Amino acid sequence: MKKYIFIVGLLFPYALLAQTILGKVTNDKKEPLNGASIHWLDTDLETSTGDKGEFEISSKDISNKKLIASFEGHSSDTIEITNQTFVVFKLKKENILNEVVIKKNREKATLSNLIAIKTEIITQKELGKAACCDLAGCFETQTTVQPQTTNVITNSKELRILGLSGIYNQVLIDGFPMIQGLSYTYGISGIPGTLVDNIYVSKGANSVLQGFESISGQINVETKDPDTTDKLLLNAYINNFEEKHLNANYAFKKAKWSNLTAFHTVQPANKIDRDKDNFLDLPQLTRYMISNKWKYGNEKDWGWSSKIGLKFLNEKRIGGQTFYNSEKDQGSNSIYGQTVNINQPEFWAKTAYKFNDDNKITLFTSSFFQDQKSYFGTVKYNAQQTNFYSNLQYEVNYSQKHLLKSGISFRYLKLNENIGFTDTTLPRTYAGNYIRNEIIPGVFLENSMSFLKDKITWIAGIRGDQHNQFGFTITPRTLLKYDLTPKTTFRASIGTGWRTVNLFSENIGLLVSSRDIVFAEQLRPERATNFGVNVTQKFEIENLSGYFSADYYRTNFKNQIFPDYDSDPTKAIIKNFDGKSVSNGFQAELYLKILKRFEFKIGYNFLDVYREVNGNKQLLPFNPRNKVITTYSYKPLTNKFHFDVNIHWYGEQRLPDTKSNPVEFQRPYFSQQYTLVNAQFTYKFKKFEVYSGCENIFNFRQNQPIISWQNPFSQYFDTSSVWGPTRGREIYAGIRFRVLN
Incomplete structure (x- = not known):
C-alpha cells in the first residue's frame, strides 16, 4: 500500500x-x-x-x-x-458454474472460460440495436434463435432452436416456466422489450435444475432489477402501419426494499391489404400489461433475500378478411375472421436464506391462470389453464472444487379446452371438451466440479419425475468444459429430455385450417436425446478483439408428435412417431470489435432436420437448410449515436405437400431463397434517445400466402404454407426518456 x-x-x-x-x-x-x-x-x-x-x-x-x-x-x-x-x-x-458463457458486457462481447454450459447473452446494449417491441423481436442480431410465425392471421410466433419447433426449447421468465401449455401460443409476445434486462440462450442439454423439458435448448429472460435499473423509463414507438407502443417503467428504493412497476400497451394498426387477397397483412392488436417486481436484500449476502413478481395481461387480436367485424361476425360462415381474447394474471416468488459462503437454501414458486376465448373462422375455441410450480433447492460448496445442488420440485397443470363449430358444412369431427390434469413431483441432484487448476469443469446432473399418467422418468445430463489454452475452450454435453403434448395450443394452425383432425392413437410423451460439442477461440490484439465459435448439436427423438399434413390434404393425422427423427445443427460465428468503434458479426447456420418414413428421408417443413446472419454496428467514442445494420439470408425451405390438391390450390415443394435487411439509427441526448429504423428495407414479401383465400370456408383453405415475411417493409420511429437512479 x-x-x-x-x-x-x-x-x-x-x-x-x-x-x-x-x-x-x-x-x-x-x-x-x-x-x-x-x-x-x-x-x-x-x-x-x-x-x-x-x-x-x-x-x-x-x-x-x-x-x-x-x-x-x-x-x-x-x-x-x-x-x-x-x-x-x-x-x-x-463458485456458480452453470450460468454464463458468451457475455456481451455493456457493449463488449467476450467469452467466459469458466462456465461449462455454452450460453449466449443478449444484453440491453444488444437489444438497443433493433426495435425489440416484444420478446419475439429480440433476436434480430442473434444466430441461434429463429422466430417463426405459427399463425399468419393472428401473427402468433414461436422461437426455434436447432430447427425444431419452439415447444422443444424451454422458455423461462426470471428462471420460472411461465411460457407453457396455453400460454405457449402468444406468451412470448406479451413481454415488452423495455422490461428485458438480459436474455440467456443455450443450446442442447442444460442443467436439470429447471426441469426435464428442454430438449433443443433453453431461453431464460431476465427482467430488469428494481435496484439497478433506471428510476424512470418512457418509451413510445410507432410504425408506418400506425401500430403504436407505449412503455413506462418506474423504480424506487427504500431501505432493503426496491420496486419496479412497468406498464405496456399496444394500440392497433390500420387495416392493410397490400397483396389484394382480402386478408389483413397484420392483425389488429390491442394489449395492456402491468407488472410489479419487488426485491428485498441481496442474494449474495448472508441472511434473507427475496424477489416477488406480479403481472396481469389483457390482449385482443383480430385478423381475417378486411371487412370482418369482430363485434357481429364472430363464427360467421360468410365472412372469415379470427378473434383471440386473453386474460392472464401471474405470480412468482424467489426467497433465499444464505447461511454462510458455502450453504444456501432457495424456494421458487410461481403460478398463472389464463382464460382465452377465441374464434378461428367457424371454430369456437375457449380454454382455461391453471399452472403451479414450486422448487426447493439446497446448495452446498463442500470444497473449493465442488458445488452440489439438490432439491425437490412440484408441477401442477389443469387445462380445459372446449371446441365447437358454428357451421357443420365441412366434415370435421374433433369438436368436444378436452381436459388435462398433470401432477408431477420430482427430485434432482447436480454437482459442479473443477479439476487441473480449473482447466476442466464438469457438471453432472440427474432428476427423477413422477407423472400422474405416464409414470416415473429419469433425466440424466452431463456437461464438460476443457480449457485447451487461456483463450481456447472446448465444451461437450449430452442429456435426455421429455415433455407432454398440448396439441391445440402448440399447433394453433390445426384450428385455423379447414382440415379435420384425426387422432389415430393415444399420445405418449415426446422423448429425445441431445448431444453437442463446441469450440471457442478468443483473441485480442491492439485495436482488435473478438471471438470465433463453432458448434454441432444432434437431437435423436425416441417418440415425437408431429401432425401429418401430407397423407391427406383434407386431414391432419395425429399419432406417435417412434421411427427415426433427427435434427442436425451446425453453427459457426465470428465476432470482431475494431478500434472500439466498429462491431462486425457473421454467423452461419446449417440445419438437417428430417424423419425417415418407409425408408425414405423426409425433411420437416419450414426449416431453411442454410442461413446466414451478418450484423454491423458503428458507435463513436463519444457514444452520442450508433448505427446498426443486420442482414439475414434464408435458404430454401421444404413446404407441406399439396400435390393432391386441385392445381389452383397447389404450392411448390420448396420455398425460394430470400434476404432481409434491417437498419436502425439512434441518437442520444442527455436524458432522451431518439431512434428510427426500417425492417425489410427491400420490401421482400411472400404474396398471397393463404391457400384458397378466395373461399376461406372450402376444404382447401389452409394457412400453413407461410415461409417468409408477409407484411413487407416496416418503417418505425421512437423516443426513450430516462431518469437515472
Whole structure:
C-alpha cells in the first residue's frame, strides 16, 4: 500500500485536473486481473484493465459516482467515489458454474472460460440495436434463435432452436416456466422489450435444475432489477402501419426494499391489404400489461433475500378478411375472421436464506391462470389453464472444487379446452371438451466440479419425475468444459429430455385450417436425446478483439408428435412417431470489435432436420437448410449515436405437400431463397434517445400466402404454407426518456 500512496501523492494534482480515477483490480489472492471491466453505474462510460490490472477512467460529468468492477467468474464490486483518486478492487471468485458463457458486457462481447454450459447473452446494449417491441423481436442480431410465425392471421410466433419447433426449447421468465401449455401460443409476445434486462440462450442439454423439458435448448429472460435499473423509463414507438407502443417503467428504493412497476400497451394498426387477397397483412392488436417486481436484500449476502413478481395481461387480436367485424361476425360462415381474447394474471416468488459462503437454501414458486376465448373462422375455441410450480433447492460448496445442488420440485397443470363449430358444412369431427390434469413431483441432484487448476469443469446432473399418467422418468445430463489454452475452450454435453403434448395450443394452425383432425392413437410423451460439442477461440490484439465459435448439436427423438399434413390434404393425422427423427445443427460465428468503434458479426447456420418414413428421408417443413446472419454496428467514442445494420439470408425451405390438391390450390415443394435487411439509427441526448429504423428495407414479401383465400370456408383453405415475411417493409420511429437512479 505504501507504493500506492506514493503514486497517488505524485499524481494527485494531475488527476484532479484531468478529472480521472486511477485504480487496480485484483482477485482475493491479490493477483492482478487483466481485462476486467470498469464502468460508472447507469452510464455507457467504460474501460478495462491492462496486464497489471491497472486502469484509468474519466469522472467528468458523472453525477452518480458509483464505480463498478467486474470480471468473468468473479463477483462484481462497487465503490462509491467521494474524494478518492485511486481505488483498489478485490474481486472474489464465484463458485456458480452453470450460468454464463458468451457475455456481451455493456457493449463488449467476450467469452467466459469458466462456465461449462455454452450460453449466449443478449444484453440491453444488444437489444438497443433493433426495435425489440416484444420478446419475439429480440433476436434480430442473434444466430441461434429463429422466430417463426405459427399463425399468419393472428401473427402468433414461436422461437426455434436447432430447427425444431419452439415447444422443444424451454422458455423461462426470471428462471420460472411461465411460457407453457396455453400460454405457449402468444406468451412470448406479451413481454415488452423495455422490461428485458438480459436474455440467456443455450443450446442442447442444460442443467436439470429447471426441469426435464428442454430438449433443443433453453431461453431464460431476465427482467430488469428494481435496484439497478433506471428510476424512470418512457418509451413510445410507432410504425408506418400506425401500430403504436407505449412503455413506462418506474423504480424506487427504500431501505432493503426496491420496486419496479412497468406498464405496456399496444394500440392497433390500420387495416392493410397490400397483396389484394382480402386478408389483413397484420392483425389488429390491442394489449395492456402491468407488472410489479419487488426485491428485498441481496442474494449474495448472508441472511434473507427475496424477489416477488406480479403481472396481469389483457390482449385482443383480430385478423381475417378486411371487412370482418369482430363485434357481429364472430363464427360467421360468410365472412372469415379470427378473434383471440386473453386474460392472464401471474405470480412468482424467489426467497433465499444464505447461511454462510458455502450453504444456501432457495424456494421458487410461481403460478398463472389464463382464460382465452377465441374464434378461428367457424371454430369456437375457449380454454382455461391453471399452472403451479414450486422448487426447493439446497446448495452446498463442500470444497473449493465442488458445488452440489439438490432439491425437490412440484408441477401442477389443469387445462380445459372446449371446441365447437358454428357451421357443420365441412366434415370435421374433433369438436368436444378436452381436459388435462398433470401432477408431477420430482427430485434432482447436480454437482459442479473443477479439476487441473480449473482447466476442466464438469457438471453432472440427474432428476427423477413422477407423472400422474405416464409414470416415473429419469433425466440424466452431463456437461464438460476443457480449457485447451487461456483463450481456447472446448465444451461437450449430452442429456435426455421429455415433455407432454398440448396439441391445440402448440399447433394453433390445426384450428385455423379447414382440415379435420384425426387422432389415430393415444399420445405418449415426446422423448429425445441431445448431444453437442463446441469450440471457442478468443483473441485480442491492439485495436482488435473478438471471438470465433463453432458448434454441432444432434437431437435423436425416441417418440415425437408431429401432425401429418401430407397423407391427406383434407386431414391432419395425429399419432406417435417412434421411427427415426433427427435434427442436425451446425453453427459457426465470428465476432470482431475494431478500434472500439466498429462491431462486425457473421454467423452461419446449417440445419438437417428430417424423419425417415418407409425408408425414405423426409425433411420437416419450414426449416431453411442454410442461413446466414451478418450484423454491423458503428458507435463513436463519444457514444452520442450508433448505427446498426443486420442482414439475414434464408435458404430454401421444404413446404407441406399439396400435390393432391386441385392445381389452383397447389404450392411448390420448396420455398425460394430470400434476404432481409434491417437498419436502425439512434441518437442520444442527455436524458432522451431518439431512434428510427426500417425492417425489410427491400420490401421482400411472400404474396398471397393463404391457400384458397378466395373461399376461406372450402376444404382447401389452409394457412400453413407461410415461409417468409408477409407484411413487407416496416418503417418505425421512437423516443426513450430516462431518469437515472
